[in-house]
Amino acid sequence: MRVTFPHMGSLYIPLTALLQTLGVEVVVPPPSSKRTLTLGSKYGPEFACLPLKLNLGNFIEASELGADTVVMAGGCGPCRFGYYAQIEQAILKDLGYELQFIVLEPPERHISELLTKIRHIAGRSSWWQIVQAIRFGYRKALAVDEIERSALFSRPREKVPGSTDDALRRALEMIRNAATPGELPAAREYALALMDEVAVDINRPVLKVGVVGEIYTLLEPFANLYLERHLGKLGVEVDRSIYLSGWVNEHLFYGLARGIGSGKKAREASSPYLRHFVGGHGQETIGEAVLYARRGYDGIIQVFPFTCMPEIVAESILPDISKDYGTHSLTLIMDENTGEAGMVTRLEAFTDLLARKKETKEAL
């Protein structure tokens, strides 16, 4: 069994660690690229959302590298993500790719459905080993998040352009190479030290922008056309509303470790704008936007893939929040036709607007 999985930002680091600890052979798909997207949008349904197309591309590329099994998460609606696996499987089958799908999702009837699937992946490992492997993966996810958070801080303040991204790449590589739980703490220390070594100008004035929206486009830099990097270059300190570990916590652990993420706080803040969950992260998007506005952020950027249903609901409501709190919001919608230059122009205009407003406010 050669297992592969879809890419979502740095998800491959903890997931590879988890699977390898269980003695599973892992085929990491090549990083999402133009080719991945082209393959995905060629074979995927026209109006399916971007993550489906990228997943499909990932699977095709991984299959070319010899993968024969796909492990991915599922769901039970109302967001389309819950039916991804079934659609992708049907498409791949018609294309002649022999891939077996193991979909981890809330069981329809009994918890044993889920346990059987985990057993299938884990092979002969004991349940204790499985728990240890999950803990190892989760700790890697936490380390990755720490590193990315530190990159968000130093990018707008870096003295040498590009030095943050350079350090980030090397730091992530460090975490990735930690092969056992014992090696991880040292790797983490070293990686964080690498990030601290980036020369920053601490007094440089920066704009603060909160980024909200759909989880996949937030976490996968290829899907959001390296939004955080562009914003950093424009002197914006980005605060991301969702991190990998939070997502893993809520979706892959099926609430076993609930209470750690900030999801609940965001959902509470979403009232009275959006009084009911709308699937996906729609309600969290609204809630996070309210929280950012309350904390006095200069602006809010919402990112989501074209035709994403929950986020469209959120998009309709976002202007009300901007109006009530006197903040600004920008919505960026990603699909296979979105151009990077067009997005950068919009970001430049948006940051100009925010900077001017901040200047006037400070002058008063």
Add this chain to the structure above:
Amino acid sequence: MPVKVGIPRALLYYYYYPLWKTFFEGLGAQVILSSPSTKGILTDGLRFAVDEICLPVKLAFGHVLDLIGKVDYIFLPRLISIRRNEYICPKFLGLPDMVRRLAGIPPLIDVNVNRYRGDNELCQVIKEVGRLFTRNNFKIWLTCRRSLKVQKHYFRLLQLGLMPAEALAVLENRVKNEPLAAPGKITVALLGHPYNIYDPFINMNIIGRLRAMGANVITAENLQEQTVVSYAARLPKKLFWTLGQRMIGAALHYLERSDVNGMIHVAAFGCGPDSMTGELIERRARAAGMPFLNLTLDEHTGEAGIITRLEAFLDMVRWKTAGTVEVI
């Protein structure tokens, strides 16, 4: 003067109007429908809805705007789930919140209709709505029972092969005594969300056109609930959208029926569930050798384009039925 309750002629109006109407009128309210869809209503909706949202919701915005100033309440329930363990669509879940901030909007009756975990909540909701008009719980209960009966009658009429507009005409006793049109030689299954296929404006009167071109039209609503559910159960995983499940179940059923000659899937541009169910139906139709047409509707869809495609499709169906061409 009775309280005026406005019902937008959009979205699930096509399923539940008889129920809603009987219920509100039984409680002494006056029910006011928004005008039938027109270019003007759509244009109004387009002005206030975000660009990315699907056409039916844009049209629903228009219908809500049409009711402003004419009514005391707008009935816009938050339809979360109408069957156990299934959902409608995220946009239905957020609809009341999306229109709440429109200027001049009267109070919304935006109760949650949620049968995801069973019916317990529903009784509470019915009482909550009823309490707006009367304090007599017994009267609410009686009215509710009567409206459910009318609704059952309506569904039965649909299952006899009537279209919603015709079934409503029967319920409201305004059927003209005319001879029935001669049945067409071919039968086409028309699949899509009810608010797309039954609104003659949004789909350029597709049912009327197909009939005029000599085809009988059957839809998912002409099937019994059990039939649809049992066919949909053949999917590898239960589909969690009630309307999508209805479409797929009907498609799988019609693919097996020898009296169905072709299949048309009507999708709205940007519709999430349609992008998935459409894909599944298309793959199965191709495998079964059924002539298949996928029509995507948006606010720019041109009438001439639709007609051309329908004509071409029906030609293909006729040739195939006559055995002159092979459909791959």
